[in-house]
Amino acid sequence: VCGFFFSILYLCLVSGLEITSTGPASIQKASGESAKLDCQFTLASEDTGPLDIEWSLRAPDNQREDTVLLYSGDRAYEDYYPPMKGRVHFNSPDPKNGDASISLTGLTSSDSGTYQCKVKKAPGIRSKKILLTVMVKPSRPRCYSEGTTQEGKDIVMRCVSKEGTNPLQYVWEKTSGNKLLPPTATLDTAAGTIIVKNASASASGSYRCTASNLVGTDECVLQLNVTPPPNTAGIVAGSIIAVLLFLLIIAIILFCFCRARHRKKYEKEICNEIREDVPPPKSRVSTARSFTVGSQRSSLGSMSPSNLHEYVKPQYDKIPSTEEYDRPPSHAPLPPPTASRMAGPNLSRMGGIPVMIPAQNRDGSIV
Template sequence: MESLWRLPHWLWSLLLLCADLTEGVTITSTDQTMITKAQGDKVTLLCTFTLAAADEGSLDIEWVVVQPDGEQPVIMYNVDRVFDKYHMSGRVQFVDQNPSSGDATIDILNLKTSDSGTYQCKVKKPPGSQTHRVQLAVLEKPKKTKCYIEGSQQIGTDVILKCNSQEGTPLINYYWTRTTGTELPITSSQNPDTGALLLKNASQVNSGTYKCVASNRVGTDECFVTLNVTPPVNRAGTIAGAVIGTLLALSLLAFFMFCCCKKRREKKYEKEVHHDIREDVPPPKSRTSTARSYIGSNRSSLGSMSPSNMDGYAKTQYNKVPSEDFQRTSPQNPNFEPPKVAAPNLSRMGAIPVMIPAQSKDGSIV
């Protein structure tokens, strides 16, 4: 053993070279260990190798994703055949159509965030075998970035400009610049993590267009916002106008309700009057009943009279009945008829109905 340690340095180098030759397969692309790509991009994973003369078996190349629960195949080459019908089918391929030439590099197209992981290239040709791993991180670029102003834009107030990306893989940084006029005011301050730009004691000089750039390790996105700093609003006039407007609105509402209620009462009254059956003043008694009562009273009075007294009564009372005398004094025109007045009209004129007792030819009451 001591004689081995006494060998010259060049001999040790020769022995190590011989040992390397006996090891067989050697992967030469070991510099690539970590890659970061954007979603939708293409990535190239390197795996170049050399074979030793002692390697006599068939060449076998395997690309897999190393996971905690095992290895998931990506693409393979064995006995001059390519096997790629796995979970990335249609998106993965060998760069060299003949990987046995020493180049097992692959391309993965249309990357997804779920493609992130540790990829391992394994080249095996018995008795030699060697592996190499590459860490791949697929990130999403910032997208749908919006800029807006929070709070008032009046002179003397603190104005806050905000920027936010609705899509994108953290960590996202935000950076504000001014596209019109001068640079950002000296009194302004921005937070790259939250995307807020604070303009203290804003003035009209600060008016203009501002740009926000959102960025992460794989891409950027931007948005714009226009700031217009205006003088303060007359609060007293605004409040007075609001109060007057409210009072007018309430007055109009009250008038409208009054008109509606009045209209409803009128309709209700008309409906009740239309369906109400009223009892009119009883009609005047008929001439027949009046005459009968009059005859009864006259008969009672006549019954109390003696025959001797009847002559004067008959002469004074019943001789005045316009019977024959009326016929004597009637006009000579035979076609003339006295005007007739209806009984109801006579009653209204105050006439009293009178029953004339029947008389005989000698004037006695029958």
Template sequence: MALLLRLVLLCGVADFTRSLRVTTPEQTIEKAKGETAHLPCKFTLGSEDHGPLDIEWLLSPADNQQVDQVIILYSGDKIYEDYYKDLKGRVHFTSSDLKSGDASINVTNLQLSDIGTYQCKVKKAPGVESKKIQLTVLVKPSGTRCYVDGLEEIGNDFKLKCEPKEGSLPLRYEWQRVSESQKLPTSWLAEMNSPIISVKNASTEYSGVYSCTVKNRVGSDQCTLRLNVVPPSNRAGTIAGAVIGTLLALVLIGLIVFCCRKKRREEKYEKEVHHDIREDVPPPKSRTSTARSYIGSNHSSLGSMSPSNMEGYSKTQYNQVPSEDFERAPQSPTLPPAKVAAPNLSRMGAVPVMIPAQSKDGSIV
């Protein structure tokens, strides 16, 4: 009985050794952004694997909310590479003969979105086997900037800073003094592997050129700065100049605003005057006609009066006429009264009239 059991186990082991197997172990690969990642997948076929060969690569994104995506497929002796739009044109089989046992792929121009778990699945009925590879895409340090935060003056406290624009964590920093053979000041040694070095009570001995190197697992970057510690500057003059400049700027802005507002008011007034509709006002009555009628009426009244009363009446009436109206009225030249002799009057048919005389007190004589 024991012998029979051993024979069954040996047959099972023999069958297992002859079945399909993926020989590449599971592993983790780290690559920098923009580089090419080679994902290996080697397999062997068993003698009983007679079905068609199918090779399938799947991606399980780092975001667990997304489902697995087929990124490339080999089936029916054809290759299909357009399954996953984020990797379209960037994923390819490395071997031209996949039946030889090499199902490895290359992913070019790596992006952070390519991070995830890649699974190589090989099928050849009745055998099926798969392996997983963890791909991590890191960003190399780049765009590193070194600068001094503070005034580089004797006795001051300031900071030396080293900041990369991008780079995957963890990052390592290393400061060096490159201008002279002197090493970093003793007080700086504790911070030579940090992005910031705090300088206390600066002196001219600190002047020089310094470099900062930033590293991570996929690359490094470097920057330099020149430190020049100088005597304190005249801060009072600088502050006064800044204040005067600010006041002048405010005055200039005020003048500009005043001129603009004045111009707007003038334009507004011109528009109102231009569009104002005025009613026609009748012309004033002529005073000349009034004066003439006034004088004419007086002449008519004078004509009915006796000669004795005419002189006083005419003076009184003509004195009542407004000087302005009288001046404007056209005046005809006055002629002296003509003297006619009594015989001539009788020939002309005049009738003599007796005019009673008056005394000084007004009584009739």
């Protein structure tokens, strides 16, 4: 065992393979950019074995290590790692000449990690590690104010970038007026907030917020307008007047609706009501003679035996005068009242003719 270890130590001491790169051991790049990882080496006459170059990536969490690309048997294997296919390649077309450097294009945050360049040419083995950090530029921040912007109130202005690798820093500045922040303003560069306590009208103006990290910056603009406090008494009075007007309109609408409904109901009742006080239509009187004869017959039929001797037969051969002819039937003399109604058989024996007389109301309407 001791002889084995001594032999390995001897080979390392006599080997002439060396990594000669003097580039930085840590690189920070923005996403989308390109990065160059240096790995130059020199060989000696003692290094007689085949040349192998291997680049590997260890993730920041140190959970796994993946081989990115290889050079073996005088051939480069650049599409060895699928996530970086087409984005990683050797800088030199022939790495065996002493340049094993690589270039990465289109960097993403998943490309961050520790890259190791390992050069092997028996009996020599050398390696170098480079830490690559791919950072995301801050996206365009959003500037806005929270809450009310009235005088005498505390005003909060915020600036937020949805994307960007920490640490992010936010800086507020005023770009109008005297270009000085209000004396009562408190700035938090990490949270991106600025609080103006007991704001006054002089705090109004244009403000700019700049979000930045190690790989980029972006900014947004906010226009702040501090308004005077509202007239509370006027608002209350206006609200009361508006409520009263609303109630008045509702009352008018209800009144009109009830009135229209009552009128409709009244008209419907009038249409369905039976009018008893309307007089019957007047019949046409052909001649005064026919009226006189008919009335006399009716009177004769309603007479009793007791008053039959008082009946005097009128003269039918007498021509009525013009006054009698024009006199309406309502002015014809009524027959004298009878004490009792004469029966039909008795009236027939006495030479009378029974006549059916329709019943009448007090106003003359036939029932």
